[in-house]
Amino acid sequence: MIDPEFDKRLHQAAGAVEALLNELLGPAARPGEIARPDRLVAAMRHGVLNGGKRMRPFLVVETARLFGGATEPSLRVAAALECIHCYSLVHDDLPAMDDDDLRRGQPTVHKAFGEATAILAGDALLTYAFDILADDATLLSADRKVALTLKLARASGLGGMAGGQMLDLAAETSTPDEAGIVTLQAMKTGALIRFACEAGPVIAGAAEEDLQRLSDFGRKIGLAFQLADDLLDLTSDSTTLGKAAGKDAAKGKGTLPALHGEAWTRGKLADLVQDAEALLTPYGADADILKAAARFVANRKN
């Protein structure tokens, strides 16, 4: 069962970041923009304002709060991160990639707007993430903005998420070994979740040691997130998931749950949660909400 305080704070963060994204993805051009084509804005909104759980934004907001970071800049960084996450979903769903028609029970962007528009909407969301970070309205020092820009770019680029997607494509034709699967997943989903946990300490100007600790926490829950996802793909049905289930197995993709089975996976998830919680021990009860997040990530049902 979901911790009620966690559930409340997750919904609060989701509501706040969605309100901000709704405003950021408005129709009016900003200074330095020439015009915002209606159709492109609509496709970007379709890809972003679609009722996701907003776990990554939550992690940004709560890791910042742990070190006394203000909510306002946290939400801007969270919105930037969510633009990256959502662009990756828009492009992953394309016919040339995973070829998915549904995302959270709704038509994917290319089903609703066509392939060309979906490609552009993804590109524009990716670009907008860095716009949001750099904007004057993100009330952080230039040094912190630059640090966040570099970390976000590394987490999402060729050595992070995009690279992970590349390895994932290759895995359809040649199944990687266990080490290969671990690297793939650290890149494909782990890197952005780790960024979410590093963002808070950077926003708040926390000590290097705290940044490292939260980075390790992010790595643990990133791995737990992917294991839980792969386990759901193996054991759940499409209605519960809100997207096609069993796709990995159908494509012959190797996952750790497929390799080691459900019992091993549940044991591994429990270990990861324990490790993640232990990393937060120095922060006492202030970190309870992040510990609850670790448990939620490992035990989620969709």
Next chain:
Amino acid sequence: MIDPEFDKRLHQAAGAVEALLNELLGPAARPGEIARPDRLVAAMRHGVLNGGKRMRPFLVVETARLFGGATEPSLRVAAALECIHCYSLVHDDLPAMDDDDLRRGQPTVHKAFGEATAILAGDALLTYAFDILADDATLLSADRKVALTLKLARASGLGGMAGGQMLDLAAETSTPDEAGIVTLQAMKTGALIRFACEAGPVIAGAAEEDLQRLSDFGRKIGLAFQLADDLLDLTSDSTTLGKAAGKDAAKGKGTLPALHGEAWTRGKLADLVQDAEALLTPYGADADILKAAARFVANRKN
């Protein structure tokens, strides 16, 4: 005929930025990256190291030099901009977009590596641009990095280049009026060229008045660039162009040369060059190379 000093400096800038891109797109992961998949790196290199003229990098380097900006940071900004320009070509060439098999006489990225890899290579190049700007090796103050990041994101995102692509797609089914064509082109190609000319003053910390002047210069030559391009599409053949000619007309796309004819276009180009040169009058002979660039852009044959 091409001004020999301009030709020399254009080649110098191209050589320097290509050497840097070659190094940046090496196989080894950087701090914060997990691994660089070989195939993704190869596709990114194919999309970037393909013998382009490197006009945008040249403009960054030379507008910086005009105000005493150092070459080293200029080349990093130029490399970032070229990553954006090249990502846009990789995605534009995709079957769902312009569906081009050839780019500068070579197979496009999706012809050489497949569609999925081309999508990811474009995404990774886009992301890498912001990585390059934010990196410690870009020896600029955090304030200037943030200013460049914001300008580059606005020039290339939903209100700039990506938005222009969106309008261009729409123009295939519903021909825009003259004002619509001007907006489309200011976004699709103008915004990045204007950014190139604004980047120098920002890198060098020039006065606001100089930034505005170079921004206006960039707008003029951006428009000239597009007019020259459309005129070539109308009057040249595929062999000279190194890509398919007559595509705009075949798709029923409206361009100003198609609307007003060759004589009008040549007159307009002459006016734009004159305006662009006039904007640089305060800088005397120091700006001769940029004036030569304006003439080159307007009179180019491919």
